[in-house]
Amino acid sequence: MSRDTVTTAKRPQAIVAPFNTGKVDVTEIFGAFAELDALSEELVQSELGAWLGPVPNLDAMDNRERRAQGLPLRPLRLTAVSVATDADVLDLGPIAEEQLRLAGKSWDGQDLAPEDRLDGELEGSFAGTLERRVLADADAKRNTPLFDVLLFADDAGIVFEAGTTRQVALIAYRKVEMKDGRTRRAIEDAIGVPAVPSSVAPPAAASAPSMPALVVGEKSAEKNALRKAPAVKKVSAKKSALKKAPAVKKAAAPKAPKVKAASKKAPSAATKAKGSAEKASPKAPKSKAAGAKPKKKATSRAG
Known part of the structure; x- marks a missing residue:
């Protein structure tokens, strides 16, 4: 069946049918293209879409694919x-x-x-x-x-x-x-x-994205410095407290025995006072013995 006897709807398929045999010359190829151009674009796409595949998006092609397809490179901007x-x-x-x-x-x-x-x-x-x-x-x-x-x-x-x-x-x-x-x-x-x-x-420069990044970096550096500074001070304070604590204890240690020694000596003085008082108390009977003189008077009376 020749291409002239087919309906318009099937004409695109009839035009490209000889291509499947592989026995076409250049003249027939250009003649087929001229016939396809005479038909509407919608008709050709609907009838030959499955045979030709999807239409390539030239705008999305990179230069490497364009070179492979023999297409001109996209304009450089x-x-x-x-x-x-x-x-x-x-x-x-x-x-x-x-x-x-x-x-x-x-x-x-x-x-x-x-x-x-x-x-x-x-x-x-x-x-x-x-x-x-x-x-x-x-x-x-x-x-x-x-x-x-x-x-x-x-x-x-x-x-x-x-x-x-x-x-x-x-x-x-x-x-x-x-x-x-x-x-x-x-x-x-x-x-x-x-x-x-x-x-x-x-x-x-102020509206560029690089400037806010620098400002944020400076603020974070300041925050880190502020955070680190108290930590260093606290550590030094602890170290100084640890260094000073033994000195206070050493100074108080020798004084404590002196106070205790003084308290011990005070009772010994009181004890001595009590001892002297006790020694003095036995002398009272001697005074009583000395006062027992009426016995002598009795002897005198007996004489």
């Missing part, structure tokens, strides 16, 4: 994750300083030190025009830096691979000179957007 200007670039470390030195050398051929490139009194100075942007993929889950861009002299610049001194492009009149058109367009779009330096943006 870059965003600035860090911006520094003029002398602040010197605080970014030796890599940034070397990038500045190479940028100046590419500009006028003079191999000047990074500090000299920012000296406004020297010829070829970038003072007041230097800007360093770190660009990352805006669609990636992580802001992994891809390029370090140094802009200077109003409309010139140089592009390095992020974190290195490997030059990947030059910039003249705000136009990027490189072979990769996809990356070139992305860098031009990124540097065309005004960027606020990271070091001089207090409102943005």
Whole structure:
């Protein structure tokens, strides 16, 4: 049965039926595509959905899958994750300083030190025009830096691979000179957007998630310090109390025997007093014996 005799509802299946045999040439394939394009999209999807499978979501495809399918890569979108200007670039470390030195050398051929490139009194100075942007993929889950861009002299610049001194492009009149058109367009779009330096943006820094984390860390450090301080004082107080307690006991120990000895001596003195009183009491009978003189009178009377 030819494709011309089938109903419109079954026409999509009749068009692709020869593909199952594997004996079709390029002309027949393109002819089948032209016939399918002439039909409604809903009809083709309903009749060939099970045969073709689900329609791929091109927006959800990453570049690796796009390459495997022979599809063009998705447009690259870059965003600035860090911006520094003029002398602040010197605080970014030796890599940034070397990038500045190479940028100046590419500009006028003079191999000047990074500090000299920012000296406004020297010829070829970038003072007041230097800007360093770190660009990352805006669609990636992580802001992994891809390029370090140094802009200077109003409309010139140089592009390095992020974190290195490997030059990947030059910039003249705000136009990027490189072979990769996809990356070139992305860098031009990124540097065309005004960027606020990271070091001089207090409102943005205050609203950024990193600043509250630092404040919380400082508060927790203060709380930990306050918690630890009394503990140290208590331990020292206990140690000092333990050191002082024996001294008090030693001082009181020798005094106690003296008091007890004194109390013991006091009874001995009283005992001596009582003994003397007792010794004195036996003398009373002697006085009575001496008073028994009437007996002598009796003898005298007898005589």
